[in-house]
Amino acid sequence: MTEVPGEVDRRIDDVWAAADEETPDALRIAMREALTGRPEGDPRALFERASVEDFLGQESAAIPLYRAALAGGLEAPFATQARIQLASSLRNVGDASGAIAVLKDVPPTDPLAGAAAGFRALALYDDDKAVRALRTALRALADEIPLYGRALRAYAAEVRSRPRIRVIAVAVVVRDGYVLGELYSATPERPSFLRAPGGGVEPGETADAAVRRELAEELGATVTDSRLLGVLENIFDNDGRPGHEIAYVFAVRSPELDDLGVDERIQVLDGDTSVGWYRIDDLHADALPFYPPGALDLARGQG
Structure with missing residues (x-):
């Protein structure tokens, strides 16, 4: 059966519109049905399954699915979404260092670069790198504030850790x-x-x-x-x-x-x-x- 362009996206959107963390089994079933026609190892299917587990607070189940989706060649814009969500899940299970590694080379031209920087700043803070966390957050904010962006970037570069x-x-x-x-x-x-x-x-x-x-x-x-x-x-x-x-x-x-x-x-x-x-x-x-x-x-x- 030939897949109608956009049909899977519509079904997935419908699942998320009705998502309820109080009914986890129903959500898993609904997503599985929405992905009907996609191969078991399809990167997009793996990403959506990971997102379901993440939504339900099952980060340990989501992490390997995110990794498999990225390793399988998940395409934009979902690839960056997967990296951000994977990093967030890693941070939530106590692996802040792993979260930093996942997000460290998101290009500044990526539409989600600011979001990636925000989650990287959180991971840096959790990894006891408070100065790098603040610099990362300020630089991301500077890109969104044309009037004072230059000043923020300059001050971010001057941030130093307190003596200890x-x-x-x-x-x-x-x-x-x-x-x-x-x-x-x-x-x-x-x-x-x-x-x-x-x-x-x-x-x-x-x-x-x-x-x-x-x-x-x-x-x-x-x-x-x-x-x-x-x-x-x-x-x-x-x-x-x-x-x-x-x-x-x-x-x-x-x-x-x-x-x-x-x-x-x-x-x-x-x-x-x-x-x-x-x-x-x-x-x-x-x-x-x-x-x-x-x-x-x-x-x-x-x-």
């Missing part, structure tokens, strides 16, 4: 005289530098659990073994403001990182940086510094 002592857990991954480092490119204010992969320790979380979580969220890496090498205190200048970190430094093993070639890099999933291997003997403060200070000294005795 931050507790972090980082991984020193060493192999054959090389150490894994996250590269931060030079800016007008500072030169390039490397950091040991890792991130902030959350309230109620052990440092060991934090380093495992951070490597999973940022690099998709599973830590199979970890050993605390030491605890370092790092007091530094952060673009003219005081910075203060307490760093738990771990030696870790990970099959994904063990398989990474010496000339290969991994893009950080929830950011704009990447990690790769660097010869330990080539790293020093006058060339390419490695942070936190002292972690490299701990690394020299490993691997």
Whole structure:
């Protein structure tokens, strides 16, 4: 039977117009009937099924359907809708880092770029990146306010975090005289530098659990073994403001990182940086510094 153009869209619209979260089974049946004629793995059908589960508060059921729809080649405008809704679902189940990764490259020309930025700002805030969250939200707002947009963008660029002592857990991954480092490119204010992969320790979380979580969220890496090498205190200048970190430094093993070639890099999933291997003997403060200070000294005795 030939599908009448627009007929499926009309049926889907009718389902959503009558949607009631108090009758979940009826909604699922109605959507399944509206999608009659679409193959089981059709991206649009997967997206609508995911949206139903999302509407019903079943994010864990919606997430794999969104991913399958996007992997299957879901077309615009539904692709961006799926990314936004997937990110929202990930955030709601506690995976703010995953939500950031899903939304980080929505192009500014996309009609839903502003909405994507709003949901990315929420995820950044939940991921303890309050400054980046505020900047993201202000920049999105600036695009909607012609009269004051330029001023908002300028002020957004000047937003800085309040001074605080931050507790972090980082991984020193060493192999054959090389150490894994996250590269931060030079800016007008500072030169390039490397950091040991890792991130902030959350309230109620052990440092060991934090380093495992951070490597999973940022690099998709599973830590199979970890050993605390030491605890370092790092007091530094952060673009003219005081910075203060307490760093738990771990030696870790990970099959994904063990398989990474010496000339290969991994893009950080929830950011704009990447990690790769660097010869330990080539790293020093006058060339390419490695942070936190002292972690490299701990690394020299490993691997």
